[in-house]
Amino acid sequence: MEILEIFVTLGFWGALVRMATPLIFGTLGELICERAGVLNLGIEGIMTLGALVAWFWVYQGGDLWTAVLVAAAAGALFGLLHSVFSVYLGLSQHVTGIGITLLATSLSYFAYRMLLPDVTTPPKIEAFKPYPIPGLSELPYLGQVLFTQSPLTYLAFALVPVVAYGLYRTPLGLALRMVGENPMAVEAQGIDVHRLRTAAVMLGSAFMAVGGAFLTISVFDAFYIGMINGRGWICIALVIFASWRPGKALAGALLFAAFEALQIRVQQASSAFIPYQFFLMMPYVLSILAMIVMSRRAAYPKALLVPFRKGER
């Protein structure tokens, strides 16, 4: 059967790893925010912003890695905006987050139109090339799937253990986890709750923006309207799927990317007799099922969504 043949093609596995990359950035970013007790629904907009900023930097002749840093800075800035409202002023994290998404998305599209008023086809840029890691890329099968990828993909995979180490093995990570559980306990140790949460949201938002940047400066080589296409929302679901753990977040991102890579190929393989919309739907249905199974015992951070105000008990 043709569908089974998909699994033995290296193209499928390579695509899976590539498609997982923005999800890994986004999910890790959201995970850091939520571990500190702040839901960041601005993710969809921050990814769009990151995509635009990085693309434009390169389009203007900037360096690719600098573009990644600029996108991260832009993401952190919008994270700061989210914190001002949801952390310092203690407003609803849902409302603020949606506001950030609407603002960042619209601002990106507006800026794009203003910058390139007369262009009909989005201009291409000189993007990241797959970088075969010397030696490792020579390995049979694995070399082509894992070690002939964009440098940003390597970065995403490398960040997973880095974030896990940071959260579970450093005093700062402990304080960050605690601030999402019981901010009073952190305050009682003389650590500033608001600053800690803001720092976490800014760092997480920077991750999200890099996830968006990956799409423009590593995959599509151009900026399109609507190109994030719900990836941010998927990341929010993946954080729950992952029970707020970096390792599981990687697994979740890979799983979803597998569904996504599979549906494109199944669409082509089964051509006429099943409507293509069915396949478009498939990753989402499968992730809902996976979430139902995985998140039943999820231990969500106890102070998630709860603003902290000094002096209140």
Next chain:
Amino acid sequence: MSDVDEAAPESAGAQSVLRLNGVTKRFGALTANDAVSLDLRSGEILALLGENGAGKTTLMSILFGHYVADEGSIEAFGRLLPPGKPKAAIAAGIGMVHQHFTLGENLSVLDNIVLGTEPLWAPRQQRAKARARVVELAEHFGLAVDPHRLVRDLSVGERQRVEILKALYRGARVLILDEPTAVLAPKEIETLFATLKTMVAEGLSIIFISHKLNEVMAIADRVAVLRQGKLVAELPVAGASKQSLAQAMVGRPVAPPVRHPLPPGEVVMQLAGLMLHGEAGQPLLEDLHLLLYGREILGIAGVSGNGQGALAALISGLRLPDGGSFDLLGAPVKQTSPLAMQRRGVGRIPEDRHAIGVVGDLSVEENLILEASGDPRFCTLGLLRGGVIRRHARALIERFDIRGADPTTTTRALSGGNMQKVILARVLSEKPRVILANQPTRGLDVGAAAKVQQLLFEACAEGAGIILISEDLEELLQISDRIAVLYRGHLSNPVPVEEASLTELGLLMSGHGEFEAYREGAGHAA
């Protein structure tokens, strides 16, 4: 912490480790602490006694740096403590265990303890070293708890041990415990007291905040009594009596509730061979037999979690039995409906007044008609009758002596005792035939508890049968007519209170006593 450690030699019995000099704290017009001066000596347990709102917690919060005093100063180990700095208090060797724990539930015990003890930017934690230290402290002071378990899997008693370990880990030489027994079962209180005794034997000093006289008499060396922000008494426990302390706390002699014994009336409620299962099919109540007569108070003793919740749910109409019979005033109960149960004459005083007893954000008058809002007295054609409701509320506030309340006061603003009076007013004004009183005096001070007991006596005299669920054996022995023990869903045979002994009940509560087979009407005083 190093110099502080040396500053507390174990030999100096009468040396002062902590001194409060004329501490005054005002919140607007309210003076929470009025020129309080106190001395804590090395190796003693000082009880800070006072009713709710007397200023105990405020005083300790100033000591620990959560608040800044308006006047006065604090010295720890002979050195002035800078005001408003919890870190300075910790560094000076003061540890505080708050009434509401500050723990992260999804983190391990070890994580909770070491938080904030290492520099924030250190590249890695010294986990092995920290664990060894925690295990050593835990063994030394008898605070058994596994450092790797998650706090959410711990019992309340274990969580408290984690809080104490947190303070000890930071090198505390003075430990402040704010109402530490409020959340503990009797067995856990014993364990805690044993730990505290070990600690003072090691030269630590403890301030024990409480409003429970029995506990203060049992554990403290000296007692300081606060009333309305003022220090009104300071004396060794050896020279104090319960009566004198109660009087100092309340400021007037406390009249114990009076009861005129009346012969029991007819059977108002009957449970026979009753079974109730939990969601997972585990038995919550098994083969339960119970006869409740009018004009009697039947006390249900037991450590919480042994079926009290299930029994309360059953009588409240939240659950139907899975087997056996449940008769109310001679007719069987056939449907699950709290409203129907209430209409049939069941009054409920729920366990957690804040969570389910009242709606905190509604006014007192609204809470007073909460269970009768559809009643024609208060409602015509689907519209509430504001004037009637207001008059109803005024009458009940007057009759039940609900202080600090007028009909439009937000209920959340009331003290625990007055909130409980709102619930009692709502329930008792409907003249129920069966009253379920689940921990009605928990967390109340002496005066308020006496008032609640008095009200229950009055309802009883009017013919109601009362099921009194309590963890407080002394209270049960004091006000019940008969007492039964609930252990793992089994109810012991009720015995008349005159025949009940503390030891026997204690054994039954820990499952060591004999649960005799049920005999019809056995053990009734009549």
